[in-house]
Amino acid sequence: MDSVGVVPAAPDAGPGPAWQSKCPWGAPNTTSISCSLADVMSEQLAKELQLEEENAAFPEVVAVAEGPFITGENIDTSSDLMLAQMLQMEFDREYDAQLRREEKKINGDSKVSISFENYRKVHPYDSDSSEDEVDWQDTRHDPYRADKPTTTPRRGFIGKGKDITTKHDEVVCGRKNTARMENFAPEFQVGDGIGMDLKLSNQVFNALKQHAYSEERRSARLHEKKEHSTAEKAVDPKTRLLLYKMVNAGMLETITGCISTGKESVVFHAYGGKSATEDKVIPPECAIKVFKTTLNEFKNRDKYIKDDYRFKDRFSKLNPRKIIRMWAEKEMHNLTRMQNAGIPCPQVVILKKHVLVMSFIGKDQVPAPKLKDVTLSSEDMKKAYYQTLNMMQQLYKECNLVHADLSEYNMLWHDGKVWLIDVSQSVEPTHPHGLEFLFRDCRNVSQFFQKGGVAEALNERELFNAVSGLNITADNEVDFQAEIEALEKMNEDHVQNHGKKLSTFSSDGDPPIYDE
Numbered sequence: 316m317d318s319v320g321v322v323p324a325a326p327d328a329g330p331g332p333a334w335q336s337k338c339p340w341g342a343p344n345t346t347s348i349s350c351s352l353a354d355v356m357s358e359q360l361a362k363e364l365q366l367e368e369e370n371a372a373f374p375e376v377v378a379v380a381e382g383p384f385i386t387g388e389n390i391d392t393s394s395d396l397m398l399a400q401m402l403q404m405e406f407d408r409e410y411d412a413q414l415r416r417e418e419k420k421i422n423g424d425s426k427v428s429i430s431f432e433n434y435r436k437v438h439p440y441d442s443d444s445s446e447d448e449v450d451w452q453d454t455r456h457d458p459y460r461a462d463k464p465t466t467t468p469r470r471g472f473i474g475k476g477k478d479i480t481t482k483h484d485e486v487v488c489g490r491k492n493t494a495r496m497e498n499f500a501p502e503f504q505v506g507d508g509i510g511m512d513l514k515l516s517n518q519v520f521n522a523l524k525q526h527a528y529s530e531e532r533r534s535a536r537l538h539e540k541k542e543h544s545t546a547e548k549a550v551d552p553k554t555r556l557l558l559y560k561m562v563n564a565g566m567l568e569t570i571t572g573c574i575s576t577g578k579e580s581v582v583f584h585a586y587g588g589k590s591a592t593e594d595k596v597i598p599p600e601c602a603i604k605v606f607k608t609t610l611n612e613f614k615n616r617d618k619y620i621k622d623d624y625r626f627k628d629r630f631s632k633l634n635p636r637k638i639i640r641m642w643a644e645k646e647m648h649n650l651t652r653m654q655n656a657g658i659p660c661p662q663v664v665i666l667k668k669h670v671l672v673m674s675f676i677g678k679d680q681v682p683a684p685k686l687k688d689v690t691l692s693s694e695d696m697k698k699a700y701y702q703t704l705n706m707m708q709q710l711y712k713e714c715n716l717v718h719a720d721l722s723e724y725n726m727l728w729h730d731g732k733v734w735l736i737d738v739s740q741s742v743e744p745t746h747p748h749g750l751e752f753l754f755r756d757c758r759n760v761s762q763f764f765q766k767g768g769v770a771e772a773l774n775e776r777e778l779f780n781a782v783s784g785l786n787i788t789a790d791n792e793v794d795f796q797a798e799i800e801a802l803e804k805m806n807e808d809h810v811q812n813h814g815k816k817l818s819t820f821s822s823d824g825d826p827p828i829y830d831e
Contacts, residue, residue, distance in 0.1 A: 369416075407436040410435075410436055411435045411436065414431040414434060414435055417431065418430065418431055485514070485516070486514060488516075488517060489513070489514025489515055489516060490512075490513075490514055492514075492515040492516070492517065492519075492520035493513040493514065493515050495520065496515070496520075496523065499523075499524070499527045500527060500530075500531045503526075503527040503530060503531070505523075550581070550605055551608065554605055554608075554669070554670060557667050557668065557670050558570060558603070558670070560667075561665075561667070561672070562588075564591070565588045565589050565591075566587075566588050566589075566590065566591075566597060566664075566665065566672075567585045567586065567587060567588050567601065567603075567672075568585070568586040568587060568588045569585065569586050570583055570584070570585040570603065571583075571584045571585060571586070571680055572584060574602070574680075574682050575682065577737075579606060579607060579642075579739070580604050580605060580606045580607060581604075581605045581607065582602055582603065582604050582605075583602070583603040583605065584600065584601075584602060584603075584675060584680050584682075585600075585601045585602075585603050585672075586599065586600060586601070587599050587600065587601045587664075595664075597664055598662065598664070598674040598675065600674070600675035600677070600678075600680070601664060601672055601673065601674060601675055602661060602672075602673045602674065602675045602676070602682075603670060603671075603672050603673075604643075604646075604670070604671045604672075604673065605669065605670050606639055606640075606642060606643050606669040606670075606671070606739075607639075608639055608669060639669050640668050640669050642669075642739055643666060643668070643669045643670070643671050643739070644666065645739055645741075646671060646737075646738055646739035647663050647666045647671060649714075649716060649738040649739070649741045650662075650663050650673070650738060651663055652714040652715075652716060653710065653714055653716070653735065653738065655714075656709050656710075656713040656714050657709070658706050658709055658710060658714070658735060659706070659732055659733065659734040659735065660734060660735050660736065660738070661673035661674050661675075661676060661734075661736060662674040676727050676729050676734050676736070677729065682727075683727040683728060683729035683734065684727065684728055685723065685724055685725075685726065685727060685728075686699065686723040686724075686726040686727065686728055686733065686763075687723035687724055687763075689728045691728070691767075693768060693769075695731075696764070696767045696768060696769055697769050697771065698731075699728065699732075699733050699764075700764045700767075700769045700771070700772055702732055702733045703726065703733055703760055703764075704760075704778070704781070704782070706733065706735060707721070707756070707757075707760070707778075707782045708781070708782050710735075710741075711744065711753070711782050711783060712784070715743050715744065716738075716741045716742070716743060716744075717741060717742055717743070717744055717746070717749050717750075717752050717753045717756065718735070718738060718741050718752075718756050719740045719741050719742055719749075719752035719753075719755075719756065720737065720740050720741075720752075720756075721735075721756035721759060721760060722756075722759040722760070722763070723759075723763045725737045744783070745806060747803055747806075747807050748803065749803070750783070750799045750802060750803055751796075751799060751800070751803070753779060753782065753783060754775065754779050754795075754796065754799060757775045757776075757778040757779045757782065758775040760778065761773060761774055761775045761778050762775075775792075776789070776792070776795050779795075785802075787799070
């Protein structure tokens, strides 16, 4: 095999400056050593050459990696734990050095650099490894804060001549407004402006501040509404406290659960206890009607109470939440009138604010079915119709009331007869809309029993005349309602002029008779 002349790197080349051996423009060394091709292809020689290149490229890293770790001098090597820790320390140093080489190789001269800091292994015995490390979070620039804090002098401006800067400067105010956004409520998301020199004008900042305050008040109102209002199948803390007091006083034995929910109230079943007075008897089973303290369901129901002469004087002086208590009081008074007249209805036990306790219509926690849900025979349906007609006449003439929401949904079938419930909206016939409410009740009752197959059921106009005793003769429904509105208008004018309510309507179609 032919020999090939190669010039290897010779560290001991002889006397002369050190820079001449490394300078590519220096005079070449005339000394040549002949070697075979096998020596050139050897792996050991390739590793030595690679090591020399790495030493030239990263001299400081190699200096760290080549430090003596295990020398045997002044070190007790009899302990296996110490040897293992020293070996692990050396491995960690080599691993960190390799990561640094990778960082420099990838980053180069780029302004944007990556870091393998999270992947480095910092040994607890290696106290010098973290000295040169700097936390990036401590050095990041905050655009909201000036590098050197500048204070506005008492005179209100800085600089002289054209370079004068006042406290009303657009740039200064913009940065201050951006910094003030951090004082907003935590729920108001202002975003992250790190790395951006944001400047908010006064108009934008004031609009954001006003919006933040309005959102904070809105969230507070929603929280208060949730905490202080009854929801479906749930009660607020104040209502729960009222129920606890009733149970602790012995008036109620126990409250079993919810039996019905509606737009305006929630009804619970309870077992009755003992009364504090001997004259009042508490039924074995009670129904607790809790009127919802949310105001959404009462916005369009004020017409039932504000024009009622019994509550008209108090209506304008109360806030909306007290009106709800008045609504419960109104149902209690209406039920008392019906009970005195002998109309089948729940018996009032007690009223506490917006909680009304009544007798339970049903048996063994099972409420009586509504008339719309029960299947009756033709005889029972006919019997229910005449009972309903009789109760409507009693309600109008003896109780001086109009149900105002009478339908198959507010009539129960229990023990072979019809029971009336939900009379909180009931008004007197002298109400400005009392006759309109009565005509609506007559329409609902007539349509239900006619669909139920009762041939004797009257239509709404005939039923209205039969209940009210008025003899309104009109060929169609439009003229009929026009005469009803005319009667209501006459009654309202009389009340405004004389301050007295209408006592009754004549039954022969003549104008109404007033009490002078």
